[in-house]
Amino acid sequence: MLKGGCRLNGKKRCLLPLLLAGVLFSCTVTFSAAKKIPTILVCPKTLDNSFWGNVRAGAMTAGKEYGASVIWKGPTVETDIAGQLAIMEDFVNKRVDAIALAATDVKALYAPVKKALNAKIPVVSFDSGLDPDPTLCLIATDNYKGAFEAGEALARLIGQKGKIACIPLISGASTSILREKGFNAAIARYPGIRLVAVQYSESDVAKGMAVAENILTANPDLDGIFAANEPGAMGAAQAVKARGLSGKVKLVAFDASPMEIEMLQNGTIQALIVQNPYNMGYLAVKTCIEALNGKKVPKRIDTGVAVVTMDNFYEPKIQQLLYPAGNSGK
Missing domain, CATH: 3.40.50.2300 (Response regulator)
Incomplete structure (x- = not known):
C-alpha cells in the first residue's frame, strides 16, 4: 500500500479525485465563458436627423466598452407616440435587461415605463423625461x-x-x-x-x-x-x-x-x-449597466450645453463639441 491509501493495483481509485477536480474546473470555465451578455433597448424619439445619430454612436460605443448588446429602435417620426408605445410594450414583454428611453410624450409613456419597472427591468430616461418621472435617472441637457x-x-x-x-x-x-x-x-x-x-x-x-x-x-x-x-x-x-x-x-x-x-x-x-448627444447616448447605456450591477445611480445627469457663435467657433473645446468624430471645421 502506498502513502495516501492507494493500492498500486487500484489506479482508478487514485485517479478518481483528480478526475472530479478536472470536471469541476471545466464546469467553472464553461460557466464563466457563458456569462450572460445584458441586452439594453435604447429607444430614441426618432431615428431621423444627426442629433439622434450622434446619440446612437455614443450608445453603441458604451455597449462595446461595457460588454452589452445594444438594440437601437425608435419611431420614424417624433410625433409617433403610438409607435413608441408599441416598441416599449414589445421589448418589456421580451424581457430585455434594461431600457434607456427618450420619451415622445411626458404622460403617454408613463404606463409602459411603470410596467417595465414592476417587472424589475431598470429604465433610465435620456434627452426627455416623464411627468411624473419614475425612471431611475434622467440623462439630458438642462x-x-x-x-x-x-x-x-x-x-x-x-x-x-x-x-x-x-x-x-x-x-x-x-x-x-x-x-x-x-x-x-x-x-x-x-x-x-x-x-x-x-x-x-x-x-x-x-x-x-x-x-x-x-x-x-x-x-x-x-x-x-x-x-x-x-x-x-x-x-x-x-x-x-x-x-x-x-x-x-x-x-x-x-x-x-x-x-x-x-x-x-x-x-x-x-x-x-x-448639446452633447454623443455623451448622452454613452451615459444612458453606462447608467443602465451600473443599475444592472446593483450600483446606486444619480437621479439627474446634466450633459451640458454651450452657446456657439463665430466668435468662439474655432476654440478647441468648441471644435471638439461640434465634431466629436474629430473632423475639424477649420
Whole structure:
C-alpha cells in the first residue's frame, strides 16, 4: 500500500479525485465563458436627423466598452407616440435587461415605463423625461438653462428690443416645454422685446419652413427667431435665406447638425445652442449597466450645453463639441 491509501493495483481509485477536480474546473470555465451578455433597448424619439445619430454612436460605443448588446429602435417620426408605445410594450414583454428611453410624450409613456419597472427591468430616461418621472435617472441637457441662454443670445443680437418669434418642437414633449419656459423667462427680462408668434415645427423641416414663412409674412418687421431644435432650425433658416433676410432676421437655434454649422458659418444662423448627444447616448447605456450591477445611480445627469457663435467657433473645446468624430471645421 502506498502513502495516501492507494493500492498500486487500484489506479482508478487514485485517479478518481483528480478526475472530479478536472470536471469541476471545466464546469467553472464553461460557466464563466457563458456569462450572460445584458441586452439594453435604447429607444430614441426618432431615428431621423444627426442629433439622434450622434446619440446612437455614443450608445453603441458604451455597449462595446461595457460588454452589452445594444438594440437601437425608435419611431420614424417624433410625433409617433403610438409607435413608441408599441416598441416599449414589445421589448418589456421580451424581457430585455434594461431600457434607456427618450420619451415622445411626458404622460403617454408613463404606463409602459411603470410596467417595465414592476417587472424589475431598470429604465433610465435620456434627452426627455416623464411627468411624473419614475425612471431611475434622467440623462439630458438642462433644457431650461439652454433655452434661457438662447433667449439671452437673441436679446443681445437684436439690441434688446424688437419683435421675435419662437418655433418650439412638439406640444406635450418635455424637451419642448422646458425650452419654451426657459426662452420665455429670458426674454421677459427685456421690456423692449415682444414675442409676436409661437408656432410648432412638429420636428419636421418642411413644417418648420412653412411656419417660419407664415411668421415672416405676418410680421415683415420681425427681428429674430428662436428655433428649438434641428428640424425647426433648418426650416427657419431656409425660409430666412429664401427671402434674402440672412443676417437681418437674427436666428438662434438648438443643436449642431452639419447643415446648421454651415448656416452658422455663412451667416444665416447667428448662434447655436449645442448639446452633447454623443455623451448622452454613452451615459444612458453606462447608467443602465451600473443599475444592472446593483450600483446606486444619480437621479439627474446634466450633459451640458454651450452657446456657439463665430466668435468662439474655432476654440478647441468648441471644435471638439461640434465634431466629436474629430473632423475639424477649420
